[in-house]
Structure formats: structure tokens, C-alpha cells
Amino acid sequence: QEPEPIKIGFISTLSGPGSALGVDALDGFNLAIQHLGGEMGGRPVEVIVRDDTQNPDVGLQAAVELLEAEKVDFMTGIIFSNIMLAVGTPVFESETFYISLNAGPSQYAGAGCNPFFFNVAWQNDNLHEAMGKYVNDQGFDNVFILAPDYPAGRDALTGFKRFYTGNLADEVYTAVNQLDFAVEIELIRAAAPDAVFTFQPGGSGINFIKQYSEAGLLAEIPLFLPGFSADQDVIRAVGAPMEGLFNSSHWALELDNEANVRFTSGFALEFERTPTIYAQQGYDAAMLIASAVEAVGGDLSDKDAVRAALEAADFESTRGDFAFNNNHYPIQDYYLRQVVRNESGDLYNQLIGVIFEDHQDAYHEQCTME
Amino acid sequence: MTALLEVRGLEAAYGASQVLFGVDLSIDSGQVVGLLGRNGMGKTTTIRTILGLLPARGGEIRFCGDRLNGKPPESIARMGVAVVPEGRQIFPNLTVRENLIAFAANRAAVPDPWTLDKVYALFPPLAARERNLGSRLSGGEQQMLAIGRALMTNPQLLILDEATEGLAPLLREEIWRCLSRLKAAGQTILVVDKYVERLIALADAHTILVRGQVAWRGSSEALSADRTLWSRYLGV
Amino acid sequence: MTRAQMLILGVITLGLILVPVLAANNFTIKLFSRLLIFALAASSLNLVLGYGGMVSFGHAAYFGVGGYVVGILTVSGIASPFITWTLAVLLCALLAALIGAISLRTRGVYFIMITLAFAQMLFFVFVSLRQYGGADGLPIRPPDPLRDGRTLYYIILVTLGICLFLLWRIKESRFGRAVQAIKENESRMMALGYPVFRYQLVCFIIGGALAGLAGVLNANLNAFISPNALAWSQSGQFMMMVILGGVGRFWGGALGAVVFILLETWLGSLTIHWQLGVGAALLIIVLFAPGGLVGLVSSANAWLIKRRAAA
Amino acid sequence: MSALLDIQGLFKRFGGLVATNDCALDVRAGELHALIGPNGAGKTTLIGQIAGVIKPDSGRIRLDGVNITYLPPHRRVRMGLARTYQITNVFKKYSVLDNLALGVQARDGHSFRFWRPVRAERHLWDQAAEIAERVGLGVRQDVLAGALAHGEQRQLEVGLALTSRPRLLLLDEPLAGMGADEAGRMVDLIRRLRADLTILLVEHDMDAVFQLADRISVLVYGRIIASGAPEAIRANPDVQTAYLGDEVRA
Amino acid sequence: MTPTLIVAQILNGVQLGLMLFLLAAGLTLIFGIMDMINLAHGSLYMIGAYLTATVTSATGSFFLGVGAAIIGTALIGMALEMSVLRQLYKRDHLSQVLATFGIILIVNEIVRMIWGAQPVLLNAPEVLSGPVEIVPGFRYPAFRLFLIGVGIAVALLLFFIVNRTRVGMWVRAGASNREMAQAMGVRIKLLFTLIFGLGAALCAVAGALLGPILSVQVGMGESILILAFVVIVIGGIGSIKGALIGALLVGIVDTAGRALLPLILRDLLGRDAATNIGGALASVLIYLLMALVLFWKPEGLFPARS
Numbered sequence A: 001q002e003p004e005p006i007k008i009g010f011i012s013t014l015s016g017p018g019s020a021l022g023v024d025a026l027d028g029f030n031l032a033i034q035h036l037g038g039e040m041g042g043r044p045v046e047v048i049v050r051d052d053t054q055n056p057d058v059g060l061q062a063a064v065e066l067l068e069a070e071k072v073d074f075m076t077g078i079i080f081s082n083i084m085l086a087v088g089t090p091v092f093e094s095e096t097f098y099i100s101l102n103a104g105p106s107q108y109a110g111a112g113c114n115p116f117f118f119n120v121a122w123q124n125d126n127l128h129e130a131m132g133k134y135v136n137d138q139g140f141d142n143v144f145i146l147a148p149d150y151p152a153g154r155d156a157l158t159g160f161k162r163f164y165t166g167n168l169a170d171e172v173y174t175a176v177n178q179l180d181f182a183v184e185i186e187l188i189r190a191a192a193p194d195a196v197f198t199f200q201p202g203g204s205g206i207n208f209i210k211q212y213s214e215a216g217l218l219a220e221i222p223l224f225l226p227g228f229s230a231d232q233d234v235i236r237a238v239g240a241p242m243e244g245l246f247n248s249s250h251w252a253l254e255l256d257n258e259a260n261v262r263f264t265s266g267f268a269l270e271f272e273r274t275p276t277i278y279a280q281q282g283y284d285a286a287m288l289i290a291s292a293v294e295a296v297g298g299d300l301s302d303k304d305a306v307r308a309a310l311e312a313a314d315f316e317s318t319r320g321d322f323a324f325n326n327n328h329y330p331i332q333d334y335y336l337r338q339v340v341r342n343e344s345g346d347l348y349n350q351l352i353g354v355i356f357e358d359h360q361d362a363y364h365e366q367c368t369m370e
Numbered sequence B: 001m002t003a004l005l006e007v008r009g010l011e012a013a014y015g016a017s018q019v020l021f022g023v024d025l026s027i028d029s030g031q032v033v034g035l036l037g038r039n040g041m042g043k044t045t046t047i048r049t050i051l052g053l054l055p056a057r058g059g060e061i062r063f064c065g066d067r068l069n070g071k072p073p074e075s076i077a078r079m080g081v082a083v084v085p086e087g088r089q090i091f092p093n094l095t096v097r098e099n100l101i102a103f104a105a106n107r108a109a110v111p112d113p114w115t116l117d118k119v120y121a122l123f124p125p126l127a128a129r130e131r132n133l134g135s136r137l138s139g140g141e142q143q144m145l146a147i148g149r150a151l152m153t154n155p156q157l158l159i160l161d162e163a164t165e166g167l168a169p170l171l172r173e174e175i176w177r178c179l180s181r182l183k184a185a186g187q188t189i190l191v192v193d194k195y196v197e198r199l200i201a202l203a204d205a206h207t208i209l210v211r212g213q214v215a216w217r218g219s220s221e222a223l224s225a226d227r228t229l230w231s232r233y234l235g236v
Numbered sequence C: 001m002t003r004a005q006m007l008i009l010g011v012i013t014l015g016l017i018l019v020p021v022l023a024a025n026n027f028t029i030k031l032f033s034r035l036l037i038f039a040l041a042a043s044s045l046n047l048v049l050g051y052g053g054m055v056s057f058g059h060a061a062y063f064g065v066g067g068y069v070v071g072i073l074t075v076s077g078i079a080s081p082f083i084t085w086t087l088a089v090l091l092c093a094l095l096a097a098l099i100g101a102i103s104l105r106t107r108g109v110y111f112i113m114i115t116l117a118f119a120q121m122l123f124f125v126f127v128s129l130r131q132y133g134g135a136d137g138l139p140i141r142p143p144d145p146l147r148d149g150r151t152l153y154y155i156i157l158v159t160l161g162i163c164l165f166l167l168w169r170i171k172e173s174r175f176g177r178a179v180q181a182i183k184e185n186e187s188r189m190m191a192l193g194y195p196v197f198r199y200q201l202v203c204f205i206i207g208g209a210l211a212g213l214a215g216v217l218n219a220n221l222n223a224f225i226s227p228n229a230l231a232w233s234q235s236g237q238f239m240m241m242v243i244l245g246g247v248g249r250f251w252g253g254a255l256g257a258v259v260f261i262l263l264e265t266w267l268g269s270l271t272i273h274w275q276l277g278v279g280a281a282l283l284i285i286v287l288f289a290p291g292g293l294v295g296l297v298s299s300a301n302a303w304l305i306k307r308r309a310a311a
Numbered sequence D: 001m002s003a004l005l006d007i008q009g010l011f012k013r014f015g016g017l018v019a020t021n022d023c024a025l026d027v028r029a030g031e032l033h034a035l036i037g038p039n040g041a042g043k044t045t046l047i048g049q050i051a052g053v054i055k056p057d058s059g060r061i062r063l064d065g066v067n068i069t070y071l072p073p074h075r076r077v078r079m080g081l082a083r084t085y086q087i088t089n090v091f092k093k094y095s096v097l098d099n100l101a102l103g104v105q106a107r108d109g110h111s112f113r114f115w116r117p118v119r120a121e122r123h124l125w126d127q128a129a130e131i132a133e134r135v136g137l138g139v140r141q142d143v144l145a146g147a148l149a150h151g152e153q154r155q156l157e158v159g160l161a162l163t164s165r166p167r168l169l170l171l172d173e174p175l176a177g178m179g180a181d182e183a184g185r186m187v188d189l190i191r192r193l194r195a196d197l198t199i200l201l202v203e204h205d206m207d208a209v210f211q212l213a214d215r216i217s218v219l220v221y222g223r224i225i226a227s228g229a230p231e232a233i234r235a236n237p238d239v240q241t242a243y244l245g246d247e248v249r250a
Numbered sequence E: 001m002t003p004t005l006i007v008a009q010i011l012n013g014v015q016l017g018l019m020l021f022l023l024a025a026g027l028t029l030i031f032g033i034m035d036m037i038n039l040a041h042g043s044l045y046m047i048g049a050y051l052t053a054t055v056t057s058a059t060g061s062f063f064l065g066v067g068a069a070i071i072g073t074a075l076i077g078m079a080l081e082m083s084v085l086r087q088l089y090k091r092d093h094l095s096q097v098l099a100t101f102g103i104i105l106i107v108n109e110i111v112r113m114i115w116g117a118q119p120v121l122l123n124a125p126e127v128l129s130g131p132v133e134i135v136p137g138f139r140y141p142a143f144r145l146f147l148i149g150v151g152i153a154v155a156l157l158l159f160f161i162v163n164r165t166r167v168g169m170w171v172r173a174g175a176s177n178r179e180m181a182q183a184m185g186v187r188i189k190l191l192f193t194l195i196f197g198l199g200a201a202l203c204a205v206a207g208a209l210l211g212p213i214l215s216v217q218v219g220m221g222e223s224i225l226i227l228a229f230v231v232i233v234i235g236g237i238g239s240i241k242g243a244l245i246g247a248l249l250v251g252i253v254d255t256a257g258r259a260l261l262p263l264i265l266r267d268l269l270g271r272d273a274a275t276n277i278g279g280a281l282a283s284v285l286i287y288l289l290m291a292l293v294l295f296w297k298p299e300g301l302f303p304a305r306s
């Protein structure tokens, strides 16, 4: 007789402007399930997918449905922090494990950390911190920074400033979902800084880079970005102007480990494109869940045992070494990447070096896990 | 003489309620015909059906020998039928001048066609209000504009549905004079109006409708001679 | 109401009362709670839009503000529903009075856009309120009795019942008839001596207050409120519900809301291309059922009666 | 007789056009006063200013001694002013009775009632039915206004104006578009109304005007050029050249 | 603020305004003149951008891409008009809103099925991709200058068509009284279809020109559609002149808000407070502008009819 399937609820942004990220994460996640042979701990896996349309209310409805009607064993998939924050409450109340493959709000990293929340990507600030450190180490000392005016944007600049100690040419907050940056770009030109750092999610990021390049500034004032603002999806949309940009990431295409080779080659084969970090995070999330299910022999009734297995993070991560901190956020290395052309002339993110080793986020000390 | 417009057994309806029950009407080229009847007897409906604005349920309409049934209104208009409709129907968002020139044409290549200047000469108030929007005209001015607009297409058949409604007496007289001049110039006209005496003076022949059927047909002389017709069919 | 209609209404009411008893799980109860809340919100818009003829494209503003009043008071330590709910509804009424007083100077599409403008301004205000979560929204811990899904469901059901009854009476009252006649022919009403502006404003305020009440319930149900609740897309969704159900038909708002949400939920569970289905459904409704769903139902009904009479 | 309506020095400009030009007019209580004049003379504009939907640039309008120049339309209605429109303006999707009930309700003054169903308010319907009878639509009560014949719609229009129990009734071309018999019916109606109402009538149908009017004023280019008894007006050469032409002279 | 910065920001405002005008013009034609609220206008804009991107990457020529997109989008627009929208002219605005919203959803999904959920690549042509030095020391992106030029040209062309030609008169006449226009001999169906094609072509121009600046992705039409509505409402519906003035106003106010407001607030309130409320205030500005305009002129600045 066929054993009961493991049910995993996957809520993500699958339509609308932010859907590129969600679709990539889902593809990565599905690839991992495929590599696992469709089962975990001897039980078949059923992934129930819901679209949050990048709207917290819709995400919340989907979460309630998955928790109450489908009685899923794990939840994952959410890309955006604001949706995560809306969905978190019912998930934790129902004592279901949430494995975040992207959203890493600081609320859940500090005092608000939760025994049922695991983040297999990074804490929101981390990539910005890495870039701050790199820019600082390179001796830039008059940097113009800008981000959208919403919590993740403010966290981004705070993270950057945590490791960047030089002078700020200016600190500017743009509108959420802003599309045209002509005004800000002229402000940058007028301020004449020696470097620019910005975090702009999704379409805003694509537009910023295009317009920055078109204004002729890319050649004059170097632009630094967090990894998700310069990933493969952005490269695909922006094209040539991306060449030469530096960015920070917890993962890179050429990281030489078995899991990564399996992931990158498998992804290219299956979907005929270069994977993004979202795909990578999706892949790792599935692998983490699988490792925990294996560890408890497919028996999920003992939540403490499952939690211990998750905390052990005993899976082969595509980024090599991986461990959880006390707040269930990763302790991992952060790399510097640069967009370059490969042999066939296509743009991709090349691994340049390590910025942080075994980096922890700034909030973990406030976490008591109660 | 050939019949310019020939209507036979025309039937028409609004939804389920039939209004015309076999109307016959014939207008020869150069003739002026009056269409009479009390309120609600189907005069406007007859006109709308001829113009293609209402589908004919039965019967036949021929213009210059061509069958009009089923033709869209714009084709019928382009064949040379122009109307001064009941209720004026001025284009409120066009200026007076635009209302006049937008549809101007001379498809039948009339030797001495109507022009803007001629219409302005006929209705001086229009010239003064040339740049006003149609919606900003007084009722009477709108009526002048509607007539002018129809004349500017230099139609073979001109249809007037209560064209003197709402006009001041002086102006009303002016319209009647103008219609006689048009007639003298050979214009074919179908007129609906409530001023029977004026109609008799103008038209060659008359058709009286009662509840969607032709109740009487005849010449002006016959109509003016028989006052009982007036009281029986027209309530005068 | 005819006998048959009474009967149907009775059956539906009974069914709704039994939902928590029969529901297989909490999700079903929550889904129904949501249906009822949106039925209230859409009905409130139907009062303004369908009966009053004022196409408000900013109706979500009241829905969101109602929710935020509850949220902000709750995190500030005032959790008593009596206080938070009353304040929320009063504030929404006040807000509607302000917005209405300015917007009602305009007509038609201008009215649509100026109501949108006010809603957008409020939207950005809440986005910038960082102490209350900004764009991320604000998790709320509702007071204990309301945390039980069943209790909350019944509260919502009773609230909806009362509000619908109120709306029904309003529609048939002198005020309601005046408002509807203004929609029909405004200049005529003015000439008859009606202070048109005042009628429309009062109607607008009632609509806003009821939407605020729906927002209050929604915040309690979700234990969460975010600026999304007052985004233009939410206002648009309310409008879709009303048009779908039947503009100016009493049950139009409620039916539209229920069908819209169920359609979305159902298609969303079938395919990620579910929006294609929703779009096609909307288009078909407009093209083939001009009176919305309620119009469709009543003409189907008329056809049945006619056929029975013929037989 | 005292002046019920008294207009003095009224001006209204539309851009460069002076539609009302130092207009002075008085309508005495109880009379039927006809206002005639060429098309575009400013009659409808003047009616609009009296009713309050058009704001004059300067001048003064008094109703029964009270200055109403700046009152909003609905306040004027409550003071006893009612009008009909040149273009028929009724609630087309409502029945005759519903139309009239709305009017009665307006006069009642208590329209901010949210609870009591209108259907239960007998007196509204009784009064509506009474007015329907009075304007000759007694048997057409339940017909939708939009389905009425043109003449009947005009009658309803008058009925609506009557619901406010006006002292002064403004009629703008009530006979427009009517055939002889319909017009005759309307003339009868107006004649009956004039027994207990003051009426200001705008009309191009000179037969009707001369049959009905106690006094006539002639408006040309926004200005009253003559005012007086029908015979005097008919004989006035200025009026003949400006307006009447030979239709009435004959 | 240096003079060059001020000039650059003014150019930015004008450019944003003209960009909005391209969309608003089509919208105002269809909405004001045909009295049809067409939310799917944004979808045509998206289709225009996708077609440009596809043809550009296939042929390697941006201008070929634009040409193909204009023709393609106009054809799609006309097909849409003939198949569906035509049924909606006689309906009330609300039905039009619902139906065209349905079309938005459908078109979005179809585009997503064809091109995928990811944004597609579309960059400015090589010749226009960099900045140009207008006067020594003052540089401005060439492509944006190009956009300003196209915007002005389109505005002039539209003025001429609508206000000076008989076709323009027919369209306006048909919008106010379709039946009468027909009775005067106007081939109304054909005319409206052509106008719709023109509106769609303008969308394509907007999509093709904005694609390289913004990104080409599903849903790109919706947010900008709201702005386009703001523009035509400020300007007065149905008026090309109004659309132009409204667009420039929105462009300049928005730009000024983002460029100046933070500076002003910083002087008034200090740096932290300024960064806190500056962003929200700047976002609110155009809506505030619209509310103020409508408060003062309830029918917009240049209402085409009233």
C-alpha cells in the first residue's frame, strides 16, 4: 500500500510583475523534488501550489486554505517579506514548519524569531552588508546610496551602512515600485560620488540599471548591487549594460561542489536557462526538507524531532557549507560576483572572491526562541 | 416622371409593438409631398424606416430604383437622402461651422450647390454664432442649424420632420419661403409639419397617416377643399 | 418579496447558520467569513454606486481605514471591540463626509478619479506609517473571543444580516427613493426642490461607514492589515464584484462578491493561468448578461414563469 | 395687483454674447404672463436665471418681495417657484405615479427618512394620483413615463411642476412638438391651471399665446422691448418687425 | 542646485510628461470621443512593447521593431474592436470597465504564455543608447531627447487630425450621436475601427519608446494606465490639448516633487524627518494635484464638451 504523501504548501508570487522570481523558485523547488525521485523518507511528495499575486491578503487566504483544508506538513515559497509577515501568524499558530526560500525579514531574525520558522536563503540585510563591506574595503569614501521607501529598502541601506564607514554623498528613498529614475540619476550626477549602491527589487531594479547606463554614468561612477538586483533574471532583461557590474551573493554559479553541479546542469537541461538565486534557494529548500524527513524516517508527528533534524541542516547545499544560527537563519559565506561574458558571449555572474566568511546576521543575539 | 422614392406596404415595429401596417408612399423627382397625421400616427417612424435607422419588417423601399431595405443608414445617406430630424439632433460637441461643413458634399453634382455662405445668408444667426458649440445654441438656432446641415449635403431627397417646431413666427415664415424656393429649384422634398395651410401652399401631394396606415392621399387642392379631412384626421 | 423569494432567503440563511456546524475544517469557516465580509463591503458600494449612481473608485479607503483603526488601537493596547469598532465606523463616516463633500462637486469620470485620488493619498499615508508596519502591514492580535473562528463567523453573519436589512429599508424609504431618482435624473430632482448634494453626501457617508465596518471585520478575521486593503486594485475589485453581481440590484453586491471570490479561489487551485479564466468569465458576463448575475437570475426566472404559463 | 415676480437690471453674458441685457420684467400675482421673442433672444436663459440654474452676472430677481437672486434652485422651489423644461425632462424609467410621488415627497420636506417604506405612505400616492388626474393622466398612472406619447410627457412635465404647489409656474414652450389636438388639450390644461396659479409662459405658438395671456412681454436681444395687453402687443410695430411678422398681422 | 541640474530635471519632467501623453492621447481619443472607457488600453501598450522587443531581437533593428509593433498593435487593436469592444459602445461605463478589465486579465495571461513570466530584453538602439552633450558640460540621455521629439511630433499630428480635419469632426459627431452621424452619411463602424487602430498605434509607440527605459514585462500597462487616466482627467476628457497640458503638468510636478521636496523638507525638518516623510509626500503629489485641479475645475482644465 502506498504511504501517505508528504504535503508541502508552496505559496509564491506567480502572476504579476514580481512573478519572475516566484516562477524561478518554483522551478528550482520542483527540480529538487525530481532529483529526489519524487519522495522523501520513503513517502511520496505532493506540492500544492498557490499564487499570492504579490498581495498579502491573497497570500493569507491561500495559507489558511493550505493549513486548514489541506493540512500541509511544510510550507514554503514566499518571495516577499510583507507577504511573509502576513502569512507567518497563522502558520506558526498551527505549528506548521515554514521553510523560507527567500523572504528573510528582520522581525523573524531577532526577538520575533520562531521555532517553526527556518530561513534557507539569508537574512534581508546580509547581501547589503556584504556589499557595504566590499565597498568600504575598496576604499570608496563618498558613496551615494538609494533604496525604495519601504521596510526592506530601509533595512537594505541600514545593512549597507553597518559595514560601510565612509562618507555618504546622499541617502535617497524612492517610491515603492518606481519605474523611472531620471530624477534620482540627475541627483547622482550632480552629487558626483565615487560609487553608488542601490537596492531596487524586481522591475525597478531592471529599470534603474538601464537608465543609469543610458545616462552615461555606468562608465563613470561604479554601481554596486546586492545579488538579487543583478541576477540572471535582471541580466536577461537589461542585457549589455550589465557587463562589469559588481554584486554580492551567498551563492555563485561556479561554486564547485557536487550538489551545485547537479543543480546547475540539471536546471539548464530542464528549463533551458541559467538559474537565478531564487531557483537555487528553491532547490536548497526542498533538499533541507528532504533531509529532515529522512532523519525522522518519514514520521512527522514528533515536531521537536523534526525541528532538531531541520536545525542540523544535514543536507548537501548547493553553496557548500551551510549551518543554521540560533535564530534559524543561515551562517554562511558571502561572495563577490561580477557580470561578465562567458566563452559563448553570454552574460553571467562570475565568482570573484569571498567577502564574508561564516557571516551571521545582526539580530540573532536578540533571539530567544520562545 | 419617374418616382424618386417608392414605398410599398411598409411595416415597421419597435420591439414587439408594430407601428406601421403597410404604408405606401411615392415621391416623384422634383415633387414636394406632405406627410400628415396626428401625434403618434407613425410619421417619424416612416421616415426612420426610409432612412434605414429602423429595419423594415415588411414591404419595400426603393430609391432611384434601388432597393433600400437592409441597407445601413450611411449608405442610404450617401445615395442622396438627407434629414432634418425630429428634435434637431445637433452635434453638441461640434461648432456651428463644423456641424455644417463636416458632412458637406455634392454627390449628385448639383450645378449650384449649397455652400457655407449660402446657408449663412439664409440663417444669419448661424453666421453670428459660427464658433459656438452646437450645445450652446438656443432651440431655434439649433433648428436652423439642422436644416442648414441637411442642405449642405445637397441631397436628392430632403426630408423634414417638424422642421418649424420651436421657431419664432418670423423665422417660421422664412423657412416656408425657403422651402418654396428649394422647390422652385427642383428639390424633391418630403415634409412633416403641423401647419396644414402652409403645407398645402407648398406641397403638390399629401399623404395622411392614421395608426400606421394610409388614411387618405391626394393633391393639395383636394385637401384644401375638404375641411372634414382636417378635423377627422388632423384634429384641426 | 414574493413567497418563493422568502423561501429561498430562508433556506440560504439557515444554511449560513449551519456552516460552522457542517464545516469540515476551519478553512471552510474562514472562507465563508470572508465571503460574508466582502458581501457587506460590496453591498455598501452598491448603495453608493448602484443606487446613488456615484461611481466611487476609492471605496477600499474606508475598508482599509476601518481595519487600520482596529489594528492601531489594538497594538496601542485598546482592544475592546466596542471601542475599536465604534471608533472605526465613526472615523470612516467622517472620512467619507470629507471626501464626499469635495468629490461630489464633480461628476462622471471626474468623480471616479477624484475618489481614487483620495484613496491613493491615504494609501501612501499608511505606506509611510513605519511604526505601524508601513508597506509590510501590521499583524493584529484580536481580543480573545474573536480569535475563535466560529464565534467570529457568527458575529460577521449577524452584522451582515443587520446591515442588509438596514440597506433594504433604506432602499425602500423616502431617502432611498430620492437617491435613486437623483441617479436617474439629477437636474429634474434639483428642479423639484431636492437638495441633491446633501442626499448624495449622506448616501456616500452611509456607504463609507458600512465599508469601514466590513474592514473592521476583515482585520479581525485576518489578524492582519496592510496598505493593500486600501490599494486601488482593492477598490477595483469591489467595483468588479458589484458590476458582476448587478449594479443597483439589491442582492447584486452580495452575489457578485461571493461568485467573484469563489471563482478566484476555484480557478486559482486549478492552474497558475487562472486569471485567464476570471477574465473570460467577466467578459462573458458583460456581453451576455447586461444586468449582472442578479439580472441573469431574474430573467431566467421570468422565462421559466412564462414557459410554465405557456405549458 | 402686486408683482409676484419682479426682475430688475438683470445681465447675463456668455463670453462675448449678452444673453440677458438689462432685463426688467414684472409678473403680477394671478396673471398669465407670456414671454415671446425671436429664437435666441434669451428666453430660456431668463427662465434659467429665475429658476436658479443659471447665475446672473448682475441684477436682481424678487419673488413676492424677497430677493432670490442668489438662492439655490431647491430653495426657490420651496418658496413656490416651479418650472417645466423646453426639452422634456421626466424620470423616463419611472411610472407616471412614481414621477409625481417624487414631486410630492419633495414638497413634504421630510425626505431624510431612512426607515419607513415609501409604499406605506398613503398620502403621497393619493396626492400623486390627484395631480395625475388634474393634468389629464388619470388613466395612464401606471405607464412608464418613457413610454408615454410626447404630448402626455409634456402633461406629466406640468404635473411634476405642480407637485410643489407652486405660486408661480414657469412654462418653457409647453406646446413644442404637439399636433393640433394635443396642443388643444394642453391649452385647456393651462387655462384650468391659471385659475389658481400665476404663470409665466414662453411659447412660439401665437394662437395659444393670444388665447391665454393676460399680458405679454417681448424679449429681443436679451431686453424687454414691449410689455402690455395682447392687443397692444399685436399692434406694436416694433414687435411686428422684430418677431411676429405677417403671421399675426394677417 | 546648479543650473544644469535644474535644466536636466525640467527636461526629465517634460520627457515624463510626453511619455504619458503618448498613452493619454490614445486614451482620450477613445474615451473622450468615443465615450468608451477602455482599460485594455494598457494591454495594447504592453503588446506594443513586446512586439517591439521580439522584432528588434529578431532583426537586430530597433526601428524595424517599432514599425512592426505599430502595425501589429494597430491590427490587434482593430481586431479587438471589431470582435468585442464594438458591442460595448452602447453600454454604460461600468460594463465597459468590467469587460475591458476582463480583457486585461486575458491578455496578460496570453502574453505570459507566449513570452514567459520574466521580463524580456529591449534596449535603446545603439545610436541613441548613450548621453549626448547638449552644451559643453551638460549631458542628457540621447534616447530621452528622442522621446521628447517624438512626443511633440505626435501631439502636433493629433491636434491637426482631431481639430482640423473632417475625419476628426466625424469622430466627434459619431461619439455624441451615433445614429445621427450615420444618417448624415458617416461610415461610423469603419471610422471607429480606424480610430481604435490609431489609438492602438499610439500605444505601440509608447510601448516601444518606454520599453527601453522601463522594462518589458507582464502587467507593465496597469500602473501607467492609472497615471494616464490622471492625466486626461486633469486635462479634461476628450481634449488632446488637455491631455498634453495635463501630461506635462503631471510630469513636471512629479519630477519637481522628487527632486525638490526632499531638499526643502531637509531644510525645514532636518535630514531624518525629511527622509521619513519625503517619499510618501512625493508619491501623493500628483494625486493632490488632481484633487486640487478638480476642486477648482470639476471638469478638468480643458473640457471638450459640457
Ligand SMILES: Nc1ncnc2c1ncn2[C@@H]1O[C@H](COP(=O)(O)OP(=O)(O)OP(=O)(O)O)[C@@H](O)[C@H]1O
Pocket (backbone or CB within 6 Å): B014, B017, B019, B037, B038, B039, B040, B041, B042, B043, B044, B045, B046, B086, D147, D148, D149, D150, D177, D179
Ligand atoms: N422608440 C420607441 N419605442 C417604442 N414605441 C415608440 C418609439 N418611438 C415611437 N413609438 C411609438 O410609435 C408610434 C408612432 O410614433 P411616431 O413617432 O412615428 O409618430 P409621429 O406620427 O411622428 O408622431 P409626432 O407627431 O408626435 O411626432 C407612437 O405610438 C409611439 O408611441
Ligand SMILES: Nc1ncnc2c1ncn2[C@@H]1O[C@H](COP(=O)(O)OP(=O)(O)OP(=O)(O)O)[C@@H](O)[C@H]1O
Pocket (backbone or CB within 6 Å): B129, B132, B136, B137, B138, B139, B140, B141, B166, D014, D015, D017, D019, D037, D038, D039, D040, D041, D042, D043, D044, D045, D046
Ligand atoms: N451656455 C451657453 N454658452 C454660450 N451661449 C449660450 C449658452 N446658452 C445660451 N447661449 C446663447 O444665448 C442666446 C440665448 O439663448 P436662449 O436659449 O435663452 O434663447 P431662447 O430665447 O430660449 O431661444 P429659443 O426660442 O430658440 O429657444 C442664444 O444666442 C444662445 O446661443
Ligand SMILES: [Mg+2]
Pocket (backbone or CB within 6 Å): B043, B044, B045, B086, B161
Ligand atoms: Mg414625429
Ligand SMILES: [Mg+2]
Pocket (backbone or CB within 6 Å): B138, B139, D043, D044, D045, D086
Ligand atoms: Mg428657448
